[in-house]
Amino acid sequence: MSLDTRTPPVEARPERVTPREARRRLEHERASRLAQLQAIGDAGREAQAVEEADEAQVMAAQRDTIERVLREVEAALVRVQDGSYGTCPGCSKSIPxxxxxxxxxxxxxxxxxxxxx
Ligand SMILES: [Zn+2]
Structure with a gap:
């Protein structure tokens, strides 16, 4: 049993996300969205096959949403590279x-x- 009661060094929450961390998160986000897209694609084909038009429509909408997010993820990865990631283009402040x-x-x-x- 440790008698060391020192509080662990307070990991001051960084003001900015490091590019490395940002890229890791974005790549994770992209991977999970691509997996969702894949799942929807498979299910969508099944829905169409059995003529579940409503379901196919819902899935098309979901696919649009995911594709939009994927585009945003790609754009964010570009911002990580050019160093503008984490800075709001609207007010030039750091995004929390x-x-x-x-x-x-x-x-x-x-x-x-x-x-x-
Ligand atoms: Zn802003």
């Missing part, structure tokens, strides 16, 4: 790390996102 943890591919901070819709 907490936000990037939830939405690693987001381009805008919350207030600017609301403005742009």
């Amino acid at each position: 790390v907490e936000r990037l943890e939830i939405l690693p591919y987001t381009q805008f901070c919350v207030p600017c996102q609301r403005k742009t819709g």
Whole structure:
């Protein structure tokens, strides 16, 4: 049993996500979206085969959403490379790390996102 009661070094939450970390998250995001896309593609074909038109439509909508996210992920990876990742183009401020943890591919901070819709 350790008597070392020192609190572990407070890992000060970094102000910015490191490019390495950002890339890791984005690649993870991309992989999971691609897997979703794959799953929807398979299920979508089945739905069409049995003429479940409603289901096929829902899946087409889901696929659109995922494809949009994938494009955003790609764009975010470009921003990681050019160093603009994590900076909001709307107000030039750093996007809070907490936000990037939830939405690693987001381009805008919350207030600017609301403005742009
Ligand atoms: Zn902003």
